[in-house]
């Protein structure tokens with residue numbers, strides 16, 4: 208019955224519906240953007256299927272029924288296809304996103320311990336085994352604790368501006384000041400002795416500052432570890448014994464030590480200690496300049512003046528003290544030739560201590 212009376216608009220629309228239906232049935236997309244592009248192409252306000260619905264208005268009403276059904280089918284088909292593409296894609300995506308807890312994790316890039324920290328901790332560890340505990344003091348100190356109470360004469364050259372960094376009380380105004388950056392950790396001795404009663408057995412690791420031009424062999428800051436033991440009847444033999452124990456633990460059981468007379472304002476008698484060169488084993492090499500010995504620390508019996516200035520009775524108590532540079536010990540252990548490497552944070556240098 209149909210057919211005879213069908214006009215051009217009907218025929219054209221029917222063809223278009225057929226063409227789009229074929230397109231819709233073979234639609235493909237591989238990601239969310241492509242799926243959305245298909246939706247826009249066919250079903251959005253300006254989409255091709257929507258356009259057909261507009262054309263549909265021009266079809267005579269007696270023919271609308273048949274075409275209307277076909278159009279609705281086309282729209283349903285398109286919606287169905289797009290939804291199923293979307294579901295497929297989401298399922299795939301979810302699969303990929305799912306966290307696989309059985310997977311070995313990517314290795315986390317760990318930092319390394321700084322060689323100076325490693326050596327400082329080793330020094331602390333060795334002395335803690337013979338009863339030393341750690342004490343700390345401020346890096347910004349006063350003249351009294353760094354020099355005065357340690358028996359430095361008022362005109363002692365260490366106080367000189369050439370050695371010590373003084374802190375200006377007012378910015379930009381250079382007035383005489385007694386606030387400074389400590390130039391040695393011996394300042395912690397005076398802090399401890401004024402706040403604790405003997406027996407005192409402390410180790411004081413810390414950073415110190417000196418007004419030096421930076422080069423491979425000198426830096427304006429470096430690290431020291433100070434040791435202090437105050438009790439009744441502490442003798443030079445006790446000092447020697449503790450230092451021999453330390454040297455063997457740090458550099459190996461075959462290490463020998465020798466004490467050379469020296470001078471420090473805060474110890475009497477004073478000495479500098481050498482260890483047998485751990486690089487040539489004492490035979491003589493360029494490191495020990497052919498002597499077989501390398502100096503590693505200063506030490507001595509705490510000067511009675513120092514004990515008294517800290518309120519400790521020097522007739523009842525005696526003590527020993529020693530101070531060593533952490534950089535120096537690290538150089539000996541790891542042969543680091545340039546001091547600047549310790550503060551430049553070059554990972555190529557630091558990474559070499561990964562397994563330490």
Ligand code: DAH
Pocket residue numbers: 390391392393433434471474504505506507528529530531
């Ligand atoms: N304070 C000295 C320095 O910085 C090192 C030192 C020497 C510390 C002898 C001591 C000591 O405790 O007894 O060069």
